Amino acid sequence: GESVGLHLPTLSVQEGDNSIINCAYSNSASDYFIWYKQESGKGPQFIIDIRSNMDKRQGQRVTVLLNKTVKHLSLQIAATQPGDSAVYFCAENNAGNNRKLIWGLGTSLAVNP
Amino acid sequence: EAQVTQNPRYLITVTGKKLTVTCSQNMNHEYMSWYRQDPGLGLRQIYYSMNVEVTDKGDVPEGYKVSRKEKRNFPLILESPSPNQTSLYFCASSRDRGKEKLFFGSGTQLSVL
Numbered sequence: 001g002e003s004v005g006l007h008l009p010t011l012s013v014q015e016g017d018n019s020i021i022n023c024a025y026s027n028s029a030s031d032y033f034i035w036y037k038q039e040s041g042k043g044p045q046f047i048i049d050i051r052s053n054m055d056k057r058q059g060q061r062v063t064v065l066l067n068k069t070v071k072h073l074s075l076q077i078a079a080t081q082p083g084d085s086a087v088y089f090c091a092e093n094n095a096g097n098n099r100k101l102i103w104g105l106g107t108s109l110a111v112n113p
Numbered sequence: 114e115a116q117v118t119q120n121p122r123y124l125i126t127v128t129g130k131k132l133t134v135t136c137s138q139n140m141n142h143e144y145m146s147w148y149r150q151d152p153g154l155g156l157r158q159i160y161y162s163m164n165v166e167v168t169d170k171g172d173v174p175e176g177y178k179v180s181r182k183e184k185r186n187f188p189l190i191l192e193s194p195s196p197n198q199t200s201l202y203f204c205a206s207s208r209d210r211g212k213e214k215l216f217f218g219s220g221t222q223l224s225v226l
Contacts, residue, residue, distance in 0.1 A: 044156070
């Protein structure tokens with residue numbers, strides 16, 4: 001039969017706008033965070049990571065912000081392009097759980113031309 | 114080119130017929146892992162390996178086996194597949210568990226009839 005699960009949150013943006021994808025993490029002891037992009041029919045692809053001794057890290061067109069006070073992580077994509085359409089996953093881990101990655105369920109980003 | 118290679122890409126089989134999904138990485142990574150991805154449930158870890166001859170259960174190991182006889186290869190074995198193992202499977206590798214980015218394969222879509 002058909003499985004029942006959570007519907008994936010969807011963010012719809014216009015091409016050229018900035019996108020912000022949010023992630024709430026669960027463990028205040030987590031010290032490593034990572035974002036992945038998964039395009040349709042492909043495996044997840046690393047985008048950017050950040051360690052807990054930083055609040056912000058920038059890559060090419062992407063910025064990750066970490067707010068440890070409220071256990072919140074965000075991925076900002078500047079000048080969003082059609083090729084950015086994908087599902088984005090955040091993940092966290094810490095030494096206390098044997099470095100096991102805890103994955104979010106993902107956010108679907110749709111870029112409108 | 115650094116990559117994780119999984120085969121086959123698509124597989125349709127019948128209940129009870131043993132199958133193996135192969136995974137190979139060319140980056141000399143010590144850590145390798147298998148995930149399954151189901152709609153609404155995100156990525157769930159099946160098994161992982163910290164190094165040659167060292168394997169451990171993930172979150173959903175029932176019905177699966179793995180082996181790590183060589184550093185580069187980490188096959189996933191389904192001794193007696195059942196329909197609830199119909200899923201999208203990903204192999205991944207990294208230099209170190211949880212502290213380095215994971216490289217994913219392209220995925221294996223398995224259907225068990």
